[in-house]
Amino acid sequence: MPRPELRTVRFTLDGREVEAPENVMLVDGAKYGDVEIPVFCYEPKLGQPVGACRMCLVEIEGMPKLQTACSTAVKDGMVVHTQTERVRTAQQAVVEFLLVNHPLDCPVCDKGGECPLQDISYGWGPGTSRFIEPKRHFRKPLELSPLVAIDRERCILCYRCVRFSQEVAEDYQLVLLDRGAQSFVATFDGHPYVAPFSGNIVELCPVGALTSRAYRFRARPWDVEDSGSICTLCPAQCNVSFTVRDERLMRVLARQNDEVDDGWLCDKGRFAYQSAHADERIVEPMVRDGGELRAVSWERALGAAASALGRAQGRVGALAGDGTTNEEAFLLQRLLREALDSPHLDSRPAGGPPRELAAALGAPALAATMLDLEHAHAVLVLDCEPVDDMPILDLRIRKGVRRRGVRLAVATSRPSSLDENAELVVRLPPGGGEALLAALDAALTSASDVEERSAAAGLDAPALRQLAALLTEAGEDVVVVHGERLVSGPRAAHAARALLNVAERLRLAEHEGAGLLEAPAHANGRGLREAGVLPEAAPGWTEPAAAGRSAAEIAAGLADGDLTTLYLLHVDPLRTQPDRGAWERALAAASTVIAHASVLTEGIAEHADVVFPAESYAEKEGTVTHPDGRLQRLRPAIGRPGSVRAEWSVLAELAERVGLPAGPLTGPMVTAMLAEAVAFYAGITLDEIGGKGVRWPKREAASAFPGVEAGPFELERPPAPPAANGRLRLGTYRSLWAAPEVEASPALKFLAVRQRAELAPADAERLGIADGAAVSVARNGASLAAQAAIRSAIPAGTVFLAEGVEGAGANAVTGGEPGLVEVRPG
Amino acid sequence: MAKAGSMLGSGSIIVVDETVPVMDVARKVAKFYAHESCGKCTPCREGTNWTVKMLDRMDSGEGTPMDLDILAGVQEQIIGNCLCVLGDSMAMPIGSMVAKFREEFEAHIEAARERQEAAVLHPEPEPAAMLSDTTGPYPEAA
Amino acid sequence: MYPRFRGRHRLHRFEDTGLEKCVGCSLCAAACPADCIRVVSAENTPENRISAGERYAAVYEINMSRCIFCGYCEVACPFDAITMGHDYELSDYRRGDLIFTKEMLLAEPLERTPLRAEGE
Incomplete structure (x- = not known):
């Protein structure tokens, strides 16, 4: 548009x-x-x-x-x-009116010192009030939700919070009740205001009526310092400003960057900072000694890790994940490829397409920006749930639809929260992304076999034709938002080809405002790939000297003894990787597991032999790459607790200890090394990135992007889904709240996820399962206990489980790929 | 009408003879508009509410003639500053009542004060329960 | 002692309820030109009510070695919780001992003048 x-x-x-x-x-x-x-x-x-x-x-x-x-x-x-006098009189009148019912709470009010009402009263108010009658009174403070406190006496009825709830987040929970001077903000039906973006109303409130319960009475504006950085708790990489007092994070505020977050934050980003100060955080290096992890000196931990890596020369596997910066990723691949001669490293939990196809999907011409989403003619949300995978994307799509008339189509297997905003909703069977793309490709080329292809994939052919019509008729600027899961798994290459075909048919690469936007599985997914944490791509998508093993192959290699040592950079494979069983065997068989972790999650606590304490995102220095190609800079806001060291320096020191020549001495030196190694990052400096980031696809160096395979491709027919025979198709999703940071943050603990099996009413009735009942989901001998949740929007014949739930993740029954599962009561 | 500082409003005319105290008329009018105010814009929401509270206070003997200046001032602050004309519709009649019937207001305030002082000096057997300023409309807890 | 002499600070309680007057608003810390006051506040609960307002000062420290006894804290205080007292004998042997805590500031000043022993 x-x-x-x-x-x-x-x-x-x-x-x-x-x-x-x-x-x-x-x-x-x-x-x-x-x-x-x-x-x-x-x-x-x-x-x-x-x-x-x-x-x-x-x-x-x-x-x-x-x-x-x-x-x-x-x-x-x-x-x-x-x-003029007339304006001044009117302004003074309004301030006097606003203060008529505003209590003199400033000394106990959290907004005191950063309050627009205070500032405007001083700047534009009459200085005195003639009001002597009793003010209105409400019971206070009340919990609007476990995260937000409401003080109705202080409310000046500006409607900001209500408008946010109704017009931005569109959860329609906040309402104004009563009228006139008796009006007050409340929630629909008195329910607590629990929503993914509820914390934003605290920042919007121009008085102290809505305050954060986590920040309640923690500090005054003159006690604190603000420190700008990036939130790396999800791929949205929102720009944040940490409020720091006495080397502790006190709160997180949005740092508006229209091209990234539009000034909003999700509640995870706003409140999960508490995990940086959690008691359970690891702050000392640890080594397994007599079966138990014990805190040891850095010398000993580094020595133990270096000697294990040295012994395992060529037989080391590595996984990198959430929160890993580009610099750490670069040093990890350098350690494995150059020092250990073992190129087995991966950052994609479920694997992905081969190098040429993966690079083609990440090509600069195909990259859509966050702003493109809002100005597009049409947006297709494909096999991902923005609110869970990349929350801020959800608000951006809603904004586009509401304010700019973007035509939205949703094609997901699990009912999406965007369904109501969409012009067209296509439900695909779990894992049916490739089939959908293939059928869509056929529909876009007006091929004759659309019906046949759709039917084979369990899709509704007329809906598919409608989707193709919508995408072609809406206009030239089409943005396809998809999850990493669409192009992962054993058929990743086919799905990638189909996606590239669709992109080709819609001419996404040719139009400035069109493109693909992927919500990667890890917060810095794009950066990790570009920095070379892939089995078959070195930094900058170049061809490595030798191809390595993918994540699943690393697991198999460890179990078979081909690999002996595993290096985990912010990954707990039992939690984030599909096929938990394979990883349990792999971890048990590995002779040494070296992990960077901030909390002892299952897999780390049981299997790691050396644990290096991870920095929290507020302590890190480095860069990350947004899914739209924007490099953003992390700046340390607080000191590292205990004896935590910068992780890039740990990786650099290990490389040195296993035989590489002297490495980088400072953080910015690593950034420079990265900019040198990745051709399309060439010349990028921290100064250039600055506070708002810089999109590399927009820089001149983007022309150095390696040549990629061009479509359109001849597509292979996707295999037909197996017959159900009374079993249900298993789909998985990632919940926003299934994260170690949420579990470690006291304010967010009430949101921590318990495993739920989401069932369609028809299936629940057939299986004799009541809502809320305990069920077990079984597949290939493995089973998982969950609570049944009957949702009318779930398509019959499917069941959905959450990934990444501590101790009960869906990966216990996924075995790599979603398939058919048996659901039984009990 | 406009020249006289008033308007026809919705077209209805309220006829009041000289036996009705202008304070009662003012309170009736102000209460009506405070009740009808939607609460969206500040001058109307707070202005109508303040006017009612002031008139009630004067009527109960707690006021002084100086309050009439504040009352008139508040009406001026409402006029022309609102989102719609509901606030103006209260401010105009109340403003003109204060301007045109100031003596009667003053006499009413004085009489009310005397009544109240008498009541304090010679309390009635069962005084009405005073509303403490800590009570108020308590909405249900969220 | 001259009545307006500004000596060691004192924090006050309400005489009737015994609750602390200080609500931990940090205005004294904001006003302090020597930056010698540190306030960390917390929330009163029905079981643990320290002050009359919603919040109270969990930590209230004045670093007497930095204080210039200007009295701005007293002026800034919206609750008359802190006043300048008359005690002026504040010297000590360790710097750390010159950081006065809330408990010390709430208590009557100690008799710190070294008294000459009998016959000395």
């Missing part, structure tokens, strides 16, 4: 000529003339202004009444006065 052109208009503001972009509201336009107009209810992120608070009244010549600057767009030749 064409972006609005920026034309400038000239208007007179307080007697001076000011130039501002056309159609911005006067409040924003005035900033171009260095004039601040006070506001409470105005927040452009929330959509259309409402003009409720009346704080921004200004005088515009030619208009008899004062006008609200928040809802009046600047026009050429407009003459505006913001400093």
